[in-house]
Amino acid sequence: MIPAGSGTTSIGLRGVHKSYGRNLALDGIELDVAEGEFFCLLGPSGAGKTTTLKTVAGLEEPDSGAVELGGRDMTGVEPYDRGVAVCFESYALYPHRSAYDNLVSPLRSPKYRLPAAEARTRIHEIAELLGIEQLLERPVGALSNGQRQRVALGRVLVRPARAFLLDEPLSHLDAKLRQAMRAELKAIGDVRHTTTLYVTHDSVEALALGDRIGVIRDGRIVQTGTREEIWHRPYDTFVARAFGRPLINLLPGTVTADGHFGSAEGGFEVPLDVPAPPGTAVQLGVRPRDVTLGEAGGGAAGDGGDGAAGDGGTGGSGWVELTGTVYVTEVLGRATEVTVRLGSRQLSLVAPRAAAAGLRTDDPVRLRADLENLLLFEADRPERPGRRITR
Numbered sequence: 001m002i003p004a005g006s007g008t009t010s011i012g013l014r015g016v017h018k019s020y021g022r023n024l025a026l027d028g029i030e031l032d033v034a035e036g037e038f039f040c041l042l043g044p045s046g047a048g049k050t051t052t053l054k055t056v057a058g059l060e061e062p063d064s065g066a067v068e069l070g071g072r073d074m075t076g077v078e079p080y081d082r083g084v085a086v087c088f089e090s091y092a093l094y095p096h097r098s099a100y101d102n103l104v105s106p107l108r109s110p111k112y113r114l115p116a117a118e119a120r121t122r123i124h125e126i127a128e129l130l131g132i133e134q135l136l137e138r139p140v141g142a143l144s145n146g147q148r149q150r151v152a153l154g155r156v157l158v159r160p161a162r163a164f165l166l167d168e169p170l171s172h173l174d175a176k177l178r179q180a181m182r183a184e185l186k187a188i189g190d191v192r193h194t195t196t197l198y199v200t201h202d203s204v205e206a207l208a209l210g211d212r213i214g215v216i217r218d219g220r221i222v223q224t225g226t227r228e229e230i231w232h233r234p235y236d237t238f239v240a241r242a243f244g245r246p247l248i249n250l251l252p253g254t255v256t257a258d259g260h261f262g263s264a265e266g267g268f269e270v271p272l273d274v275p276a277p278p279g280t281a282v283q284l285g286v287r288p289r290d291v292t293l294g295e296a297g298g299g300a301a302g303d304g305g306d307g308a309a310g311d312g313g314t315g316g317s318g319w320v321e322l323t324g325t326v327y328v329t330e331v332l333g334r335a336t337e338v339t340v341r342l343g344s345r346q347l348s349l350v351a352p353r354a355a356a357a358g359l360r361t362d363d364p365v366r367l368r369a370d371l372e373n374l375l376l377f378e379a380d381r382p383e384r385p386g387r388r389i390t391r
């Protein structure tokens with residue numbers, strides 16, 4: 001069992017602004033990470049993730065707003081005195097020293113000064129979890145990027161800390177190792193109960209690791225929530241697009257005269273009540289894994305691409321069937337992504353490989369989706385992505 005750190009802490013950012021010259025990196029960040037929580041901050045390149053971490057660590061001072069650790073304003077508190085352990089993607093290691101020396105050096109600092117035997121135990125535990133035990137005697141300069149990255153991560157995790165701030169710590173690992181490391185990291189977090197703020201641009205990683213996830217864009221937090229909240233109730237099309245591969249289908253359409261979703265280009269209607277006036281431009285969000293594939297030409301399929309609904313549900317229960325033609329198929333391991341033409345629109349779905357075997361371009365197919373899995377959004381505007389419409 002890894003010994004607990006010197007007590008863990010909550011992290012708060014209160015309206016944090018930070019500019020670099022004319023470049024606005026953080027535009028009023030509000031964030032609360034609870035004590036002991038594993039929080040993933042997800043966003044595209046340049047969104048402000050690293051700047052957020054640096055601000056919490058005290059390596060950058062906010063232009064306005066404040067960082068709090070354990071409810072205490074950290075303005076003017078030096079990084080060293082904040083008690084947080086930081087791992088940046090551009091890791092600073094001593095290349096001529098062994099991996100062991102790199103791991104032990106933080107523990108020798110006057111702040112921690114762990115007895116040698118305790119330090120050794122701690123290092124071996126972490127090294128085992130990170131799969132670097134056999135590398136401990138090697139100079140860091142002689143390690144691969146992925147191995148070096150694990151040493152850098154180990155260097156952070158061995159330290160007793162009130163919080164871990166990790167910036168893309170797995171980015172240099174290959175897919176398989178990354179997956180294994182994810183599980184280890186989660187285990188370390190759980191064992192230590194240490195607050196962790198984890199930055200990534202990989203949504204799979206965020207979904208796998210985060211007790212909660214925050215999505216950041218243009219220096220602002222767009223949404224925070226559990227993986228279920230983010231997945232089922234994305235704030236807008238930006239958040240919806242950030243999670244799930246293949247990407248969510250966003251089909252543009254308008255509210256019909258009877259208040260449903262209609263796609264003139266797709267030649268179909270979906271009997272969902274849209275709480276907006278007829279004619280309003282909206283988008284239907286359909287996750288590829290929420291669509292099932294059947295053969296065309298039977299059951300309740302609509303004629304000529306029209307939608308048919310089951311159970312007469314309009315408020316979100318029941319289902320919808322659409323007919324279309326195969327455009328392209330692509331094997332994704334055990335499943336196949338099938339892109340289907342609906343009129344002049346396209347929709348992707350993921351089908352079991354067997355179900356999609358033998359499909360050829362222009363084959364007619366029938367699609368079925370539960371109404372309760374469908375999402376509605378406003379149309380995207382130049383100034384902002386369309387927000388989800390609550391039904």
Ligand SMILES: Nc1ncnc2c1ncn2[C@@H]1O[C@H](COP(=O)(O)OP(=O)(O)OP(=O)(O)O)[C@@H](O)[C@H]1O
Nearest residue numbers: 020023024025044045046047048049050051052201
């Ligand atoms: N030292 C700096 N000087 C000038 N601009 C900076 C500096 N650091 C960051 N920026 C700018 O601030 C914005 C946010 O950068 P930041 O590194 O926080 O983004 P990020 O989300 O971590 O991106 P990435 O995933 O690419 O690391 C970007 O536009 C970036 O160019």
